[in-house]
Amino acid sequence: DTEVTQTPKHLVMGMTNKKSLKCEQHMGHRAMYWYKQKAKKPPELMFVYSYEKLSINESVPSRFSPECPNSSLLNLHLHALQPEDSALYLCASSNGDNEQFFGPGTRLTVL
Amino acid sequence: QKEVEQDPGPLSVPEGAIVSLNCTYSNSAFQYFMWYRQYSRKGPELLMYTYSSGNKEDGRFTAQVDKSSKYISLFIRDSQPSDSATYLCAMSAGGYQKVTFGTGTKLQVIP
Numbered sequence: 001d002t003e004v005t006q007t008p009k010h011l012v013m014g015m016t017n018k019k020s021l022k023c024e025q026h027m028g029h030r031a032m033y034w035y036k037q038k039a040k041k042p043p044e045l046m047f048v049y050s051y052e053k054l055s056i057n058e059s060v061p062s063r064f065s066p067e068c069p070n071s072s073l074l075n076l077h078l079h080a081l082q083p084e085d086s087a088l089y090l091c092a093s094s095n096g097d098n099e100q101f102f103g104p105g106t107r108l109t110v111l
Numbered sequence: 112q113k114e115v116e117q118d119p120g121p122l123s124v125p126e127g128a129i130v131s132l133n134c135t136y137s138n139s140a141f142q143y144f145m146w147y148r149q150y151s152r153k154g155p156e157l158l159m160y161t162y163s164s165g166n167k168e169d170g171r172f173t174a175q176v177d178k179s180s181k182y183i184s185l186f187i188r189d190s191q192p193s194d195s196a197t198y199l200c201a202m203s204a205g206g207y208q209k210v211t212f213g214t215g216t217k218l219q220v221i222p
Contacts, residue, residue, distance in 0.1 A: 004154075006154075030207075031207045040215075041214070041215075042199055042212035042213065042214055042215055043155065043199075043212055045209055045210070048207060048209070050207035055207055056207075056209060058209075088152070088154075090154050090155070094207075096205065096206050096207060097143060097162070097205065098143045098145075098203040098205055098206070098207075098208065098210055099143070099145070099157065099160045100145070100157070100201075100210055101157055102147075102154040102155045102156070102157070103154050104153060104154045105153070105154045107152065
């Protein structure tokens with residue numbers, strides 16, 4: 001099973017809302033990633049968790065807060081977002097060989 | 112200079128043609144090379160994964176890596192309209208390090 005699942009598929013939120021994106025994998029991968037992708041651009045790395053510890057934070061604003069409750073789950077907590085944060089948010093997982101498998105993404109719209 | 116360069120296209124070919132997609136890179140530390148296919152508003156799908164130099168074939172797809180030239184290619188034989196998508200090259204030094212993406216090439220296969 002090479003599947004990464006993400007919920008919700010779509011999310012619309014106001015600038016004062018708090019919401020969370022969820023990601024799950026059951027491939028036994030020890031690294032999980034959050035990416036942000038704007039239209040016609042490549043995915044842009046936000047965070048990397050390896051062995052459930054945050055190993056890379058690409059200077060992401062604090063209104064994005066990642067959480068890795070266990071080796072299969074990854075959350076991204078959103079608070080006080082801006083309209084320019086509207087994008088496709090992608091989760092991926094891999095082992096140490098960096099063969100990354102992506103989920104279908106959550107399409108986020110901030111009003 | 113970007114670490115990974117990829118022609119954004121668009122590239123239009125007739126059905127049945129052989130398609131050649133390419134990326135160049137500047138970081139000698141890159142050891143793992145990937146090609147992803149991304150349909151509009153969907154997550155990237157891993158097509159090919161190669162470690163170090165050489166060729167790898169999977170059905171109609173062939174990936175080539177030439178580390179001496181810092182050049183990678185993806186060939187698609189007998190292209191089909193369903194191959195119409197954006198193709199992203201990606202590479203990394205391995206471990207749980209950052210994966211660097213090309214900007215993507217948009218391919219259209221015309222029936």
